[in-house]
Amino acid sequence: MATPIVELRGVTKSFGPVDVLKGVDFTAEAGRVTALVGDNGAGKSTLIKGLAGVQPYDGGEVLFEGDAVSLHHPRDAAHLGIEVVYQDLALCDNLDIVQNMFLGREELAVGTFDEGRMEAEAARALQTLSVKTVKSLRQKVASLSGGQRQTVAIARSVVKQAKVVILDEPTAALGVAQTAQVLDLVRRLADSGVAVVIISHNLQDVFAVADDISVLYLGTMTARIEAKRTNPNDVVGYITGTKRMTEVQA
Amino acid sequence: MSADIESGGPAIEVANDAPSLLGKGGHGGVRDAVTAYLRRVRGGDMGPLPAVGGLVVLVIIFASANPLFLTERNIANLFTQAAPLVTLGMALVFVLLLGEIDLSAGVTFGVAMGVFVKLTQPGGMSWPLALLLALGIGVAVGTFIGFFVAKIGVPSFVVSLGLFLGLQGVMLVIIGAGGTYRLIPSQIRAIQNQNLPPWAGWVMLVAVLGILLAVAVIDRTRRAASGAPNPPLSIMYAKLGVIAVLGAAVVFYLNQNRGTAARELAGVPIVVPIVLLILMVGTFVLDRTRFGRYIYAIGGNTEAARRAGVNVTAVKWSAFVVCSVLSVVAGIFTVSKVGSADAAMGREIVLSGVAAAVVGGVSLFGGRGRLVYAVIGATVIAVITNGMGLLKFSAGANLAVTGGVLVLAATVDALARKRSGATGV
Structure with missing residues (x-):
């Protein structure tokens, strides 16, 4: 198996007396969609915030393309090419699609924008992701549907040439048709060689798109398994802690 | 919207300033550009359209009610009357775009001009030095407000209201209750009371058109070089043509003799090119630099801007400094027009400045608006004041009408916001 783009080894994180992450191992590989599932309070957000550099881990190792790195600031993560697409999207309604996709990293020529x-x-x-649903790139984001907004948010990570894209509940607020579109998009993003990590509560979505499934239960990784070698019932078992998997990786 | 359902169809609809690259893409026609604009307007993004319409109606009403309204003398007067309000409105746009407000902008220029006028009394400081000091007061006040708003997180309404009161106290100390100082430096008096020679008015117009054309051509070349399609050339020529015709009419009109046969008075008031310069530089900053883009981004969604790596504190802070400094410039125009400074200077004008921006289509909710909107809005308010004055209405009636227009404009803003929210779903 190839070297994962991101590998976490025994990362820990505590808030005061509460140990939220108790030595978690996690990997994300290029070209694959890794679903990170777990119940509320399992530590998913904390794990992601560490990867994003927002809340550094207390202990453990982070390997990026095989090299040990430190993630202590969102800039560190951005520099490595780790992008997080947040649940609440973080787009500016009053800016258009292009402006949103380049917000914070505008292309300049002679000190002014190279529009x-x-x-x-x-x-x-957008073409890389085969997006055909947007009428004009100069549309204000306010006029887009939920699925289209999610598309813009995901496409932003492509513009940034991210190597790892973490999607926090990308389908939570979407209808059936739009969910299918976004999952399609996630697949194509991975196919373009990006390591995609998707956080979701919806196991149907997880099984529709994920190659690997990692399950967090109360701060420990209780299962890491290929999606095609398991089924929703088992995964629910891992999530609720009634089932446990000792075998790691196939 | 059904946009995402009808995928696969060619993307023909095109925004007027940048056609889509998707689907068939390519160059949009004039009709596409016009339909796209109409779609935006219907969607609630009306910009200054209501203000422009209102302006036309007002001019027709006042012109038919009083023949003095359209005389060369009154039009020139209108320009110099409007200049302080236009500039103050533009100053406030920088903070309104953030969703903030600066209620102290007026008294800030009051204090700065009080200091300036007092320091330049006979035997005092040289005027350029005093002017720098006055602008420095603007920087100081802006820094002060910015610190509390951007760094500490106090609502700008409260900070600037506090300053509005506090700076009036400072004015009383500097100028003294009931005191008035005459403005001495002739260079500052000239701004609102002297005119460009007629040929210079034409040079100004050609320069403005030349800059606009050059910028448009550079834009097109750059876009072509990156493979991005350009909007139709005819749209660019149409825009420039409208500006050229309007500008030529104004310059021609102002170049007519509005004095007497014995004592000729003609030309574009000196304040006009200064205001134009502020408008063009300011628009450039807001449209084409990171600072400007981030002001819009913060006004739209502060958290999104922060996560995108924008230094929200620094941008907000700087915007307040820009606002206060431009307010001082508005003060220079005011003191030049009035010819003196007293302790009440700038106290009343600030709300008219906010009104000017809002009437012109700048959103009080932040994120939407342009400098030119404030110019249009300020012109509406100046026309109301001027026209009602000519018709011998009382100051009371004038205030009531201006207030009504403001409420109307704010209502349009709120409705537009609701509507643009609704079309998104």
Whole structure:
């Protein structure tokens, strides 16, 4: 098996007396969708915040493409190419699609915006993801549907040439058709060589898109398994703690 | 919207300033550009459209009610009357876009001009030095407000209201109750009371058109170089054509003799090119630099801006400094027009400044608006004041009408916001 892009070894994190992560191992591989599931309070958010550099881990090792790295600031994560697409999307309604996709990393030429270049790159990113649902790149985000907004948020990570994209509940607020579209998009994102981590409570979505499933239960990784080698019933068992998997990786 | 359902179809609809690259893409026609604009307007993104309509109606009403309204002298007067309000409105746009407000903008320029006028009394400081000091007061006040709002997190309404009261006290100390100082430096008096020679008015117009054309051409070349499609050329020519015709009409009109046969008075008031310069530089900053883009981003969604790596504190802080400094410039125009400074200077104008921006289409909720909107809005308010004055209405009636227009504009803003929210679903 190839070297994972991101590998966590025995990471720990406590808030005061509460141990939220008790030595968690986790990997995300290029071209694969890894679902991170677990009940509320299992430590999913804490694990992600550590990867995003928002809340550094207390202990353990983070390997990026095989090298030990430190993630102590969102900048560290961005520098490595780790992008988080948050649940509440974090788009600016009053800006258009291109402006949102390049927010914080605008292309400049002679000190001013190179709008043409940004627009062309945005179009390329959306084409990579085979997005055909957006009428104009200069549409304000306010006029987009939930699925389209999610699309823009995901495409932003493509523009940034992210190597690891973490999606926090990307389908939570979407209808059936839009959910299918977004899951499609997640698949294509992975197919383009990105390591995708998807957090979801919806096991139907997880099984529809994920290659690997990692289950957190009360701060420990209770299962890591290929999606096609398990089934929703077992995964529910892992999530609720009634089932436990000792065998790690196939 | 059914946009996502009808996927697969070619993306033909095109925004007027940038066609889509998706689907068939390519160059949008004029009709596409017009339909896209109409769609935006229907969606609630009306911009300054209501204000422009209102302006036309007002001009027609006042012109038919009083023949003096459209005389060369009154039009020139309108420009100099409007200049302080236009500038103050533009100053406030920088903080309104953040969803903030600066109620102390007026008294800030009051204090700065009080200091300036007092320091430049005969035997005092040289005027350029005093002017720098006055602008420095703007920087100081903006830094003060910015610190409390951006760093500490106190609502700007409260901080600037506190300053509004506090700075009036400072004014009383500097100028003294009931005191008035005459403005001495002739260079500052000239801004609102002297005119460009007629040829210079034309040079100004050509320069403005030349800059706009150059920017548009550079944009198109750059876009073409990156493979991004350009909007139709005809749209660009149409925009420039409208500006050229309107500008030429104004310059021509202002170049007519509005004095007497014996004592000729003609030309574009000196304040006009200064205001134009502020408008163009400010628009450039807001549209084409990171600072400007981040102001819009913060006004739209502060948290999103923060997560995208925007230094929210620094941008907010700087915006308040820009606002206060531009307010001082508005003060320079005021003191130049009035010819003196007293302890009440700038106390009343700030709300008109906010009104100007809102009437022009700048959203009080942040994130939406442009500098030129404030210019249009300020012109509406200046026309109301001027026209009602000519018709011998009382100051009371004038205030009531201006207030009514403001409420109307704010209502339009709120409705537009609701509507644009609704079309998103």
